[in-house]
Amino acid sequence: MKLLLHNGQSTDVTSILRKVTPFHLLDTKVIDTIIEKAEIREFPKGSYVFRQGDPSLQTLFVIVSGSAEVTVLNEQDREVVVGRRNELDFFGETVFLSEEPYSACVRAAEDLTCIVIPNEIFENILSHNADFTSSFSRILADRMRNVYFALITENEPGHTPIEQPMRKRVANLMSAPPVTCAPEDEIQAIAEKMTSGGVSSVVVVDKDGKPLGIITEKDLVGKILARGDFLKRITASTIMSTKLLTVAPGAFYYEALLIMVRNKVKHLVVIDNNKLVGIVTIRDLMISRSTGALSIVNSIEEQTTIEGLAKASKEIDKVLQALVSENATSREILKIITEFFDRLTRKVIQVCEREMIKEGHGAPPVAYSWITMGSSGRQEQFVKTDQDNGIIYENVPDDKEEEVAQYFHVFAEKVVEGLYQCGFAKCKGNVMASNPFWCRSFKNWREVITEWLNKLDSENVRMMTIFLDFRHVYGKKSLCDLLRNFVTRSFQKSSTVLLFLAKDDLNHRVPLNFFKQIITEKSKEHRNMVNLKGAACVHMVDCLRIFSLREGIVDTNSFSRLEQLAKRRVFSPDDTEMFASAYETLMMFRIRQSLYQLSIGKQPDNYINPNELSKKDKAALREAFLAVDRLQNLTGHAFYAFVG
Structure with a gap:
């Protein structure tokens, strides 16, 4: 038994290590084996345990008492604090199992006492303890990503480390x-x-x-x-x-x-x-800001024409750039940009309502709800993508149906054109309110949804996948809420449709090879690249949607769905954390790649070349793909196993 002074008392080192995540997942015999090979080291305040560029000591440091700062040198050779490790944290993990030099410095912020574990015993533990290995890998990926984002922020042109308003x-x-x-x-x-x-x-x-x-x-x-x-x-x-x-x-x-x-x-x-x-x-x-984000709100509200809104909408791109440079998380970015896009959409609709009256068509004959679908419906739109929208209007007598439908058709065409002028491309698949299929009375929407459920062919499954993330944007919200409740009840009653949705997603798997490395495309246009949306994000969205439909969850946002599923204990806390971290990572990669492509005059296409990433970024991307792969496996166990 090894003893050391901890919180003023002589304490068994084994009992300390048991409190450290993920070592708490190991049984007592394994921990005792670790302690036999480990040693205790002390570092005075201000001293460096190791420096960036030093060869790997191939040891893991677990803090018993004190704290340490993790720092990196940026491109100007200035030391930047990117993390802090406190009591019962560990450090040295990034090169623990390799012979690469340290990618960061660790400095004792106060007198530091550590348990030092050599890697030769650790490798054996990784190979025989799957839960421990999974947890350790996630922690490693999260820390790599934190370093990545800290350095990105430091290296932004004109960046001043003190000012990060979005983080205030x-x-x-x-x-x-x-x-x-x-x-x-x-x-x-x-x-x-x-x-x-x-x-x-x-x-x-x-x-x-x-x-x-x-x-x-x-x-x-x-x-x-x-x-x-x-x-x-x-x-x-x-x-x-x-x-x-x-x-x-x-x-x-x-x-x-x-x-x-x-x-x-x-x-x-x-x-x-x-x-x-x-x-x-x-x-x-x-x-507190120099980007003028809030002035954009006023600018949008003041406009009375589509031309004015189109001009004001261009400023939203600057907000996205500012949010990224200020190290906002992808979830924060998605929330804010969604609010701007929603406000812009509502103003376009209001302008078109006035135009309809001015042209003699009159006000809307009945109340309606303008809905948005796809990434916008999930509140996960960060650049102006293709439109996916529709209209739910109140039921009308049969003899008025054609007249009312014609009104909303003319109105929807105006709104779709207005959004197009504001930078939202028209959907190539014509999933827009200007298409009568996506503009219906409440009664007709119920009928078409019932038809989808009763006839589960590939086309109807595709329609459901498009529609199921619908969200109210403008008008009478209760129409959208009532239809959402109808959809939720209908899908909960139909286990068969959930199985078909699962099968539809699992027909395509995350591109990972036998060794769990990312498989890139072979086509000439995208050789050695991977589509982050199609290869990973779509699967995350699909699987969370299927579980949410089963559980009766009405939220459409993927992060919110995951939180609700966690509360219902559909996923373990570790899996929940893994999936949230993975989606955060994937969305941030997509956001940054899209901004880069826009800056050089290209349309964002979600493609990225993993081989052009740094080792840390590539490791973080791989971990995200592994998380999506696990989510697909869980979906398969829950649904697909029962599909013939």
Whole structure:
């Protein structure tokens, strides 16, 4: 038994190692074998355990006490901190099983005590413990990706390491304490508070400091001066807006941005543990950035023509570039870009509604829901891709059906053309609302869905795959929600259709060879390349969709579906983490490749050459493919095994 001083007590080294992930997956005998060969080393604060470029010591370091910083040298030979390892973490893993030099430095941030494990015993453990090996590989891939993104951010032209606004917290942006008033305070006094405090809003609070409402400059102008009420005795409670939009101080910049964009507001009240702690405004967010992302929201809202919207939409590409340069995650990027695209789509629809009235067609004869499908339906669109949209309109009497259908056909053609002018290409497969097949009454949609379920041929399976990620964008949302509920109930009752959807996906597997290396294409045009969308992302999307349909999950976003499936324990925590990390990695590779192709005047095609990637990037990509392969295997066990 090896003992060392841990937290002031003499402790068995074996018991410490059992607490370390993924060593907790090993049985006691295996851990005892490791400890027999391991040794204890100490490193004083500020000393380097090893430096970037040093030959591999072929040992793994497990921290018993203290902490360490992982740093790399960027292209300017400046040391950049890319990670930190704390008690019960390990480091040295990137070259632990190879003879390559260290790709990073590790420096003791404080006095450091480590268990040092030689690789000769470790290789034997990897070959005989599958769960341990899988967990260790995922940790390795995640850390490689973190280093990758940190270096990308450092090497962006004009990048300053301190400024990463999208990663800032609301607490760093808000004004605190906020200017407040009581419900009975008169408007004159409130106006004076705004002027003296140099603020654009005042939060109305009760005697306990609980927020009741907010008064903005807009309220003063719109509710008092514009109505000529400024001579009357008016109190805060009379004109305050009671619909308070709140955000937590720990929320990221992008989350505050999304709330403002979605709700067309310029002020958010910051609440912590039910207490008012600050206020964040659109101006606070704009000051923290130089890209002008928020001005794009206003620019889109101000437009009254398709031509104006087409011009404003070009600015969205700059937001994408800024988000990538600020090291936002792909999930954050997808959320924000989706909000911009949705807002743009809604404005195009509104302009077309006015055009229909102006041209004598009149207002829509019945309520409708404009839906979007595909990557847009999943809220995973990051560049302007082909349109996939449709219309669900309210049921009408049979004698009115043709007239109403004709109205929406003309209207849909206008919207599709407007979106085309804004940069969204027309779908080559004609999956657009201008095609009568994708523009139906609620009743007709139910009928066609039932027909798909009853006749499971390849064409109907293809239609379902296109349609099933539909999402409401504009109009009467309840029509979309009701149809979603119908789809969910129908698919839950039909196990056969789920089996066919599984079979459709599993007819094509992730391109990995016998040795689990990525297989690239042999065609002349894309020789030695792989399509990230078709080879991996599509399978991730398909499999998560099938499981979600079975479980009655209505979310369409792949990350949200995965979270919901994890809550239902469809996947283990380790698998959930693996799949989320894989999809994050794949989407980030796609985003960066698309930006590169756009910068050189090419249309994004999702192709990438793995051999042109660094070793770390290639390893991260391979791990992502392995994760998708495992998801397909799980799908096969759950569904495909029962298909003849």
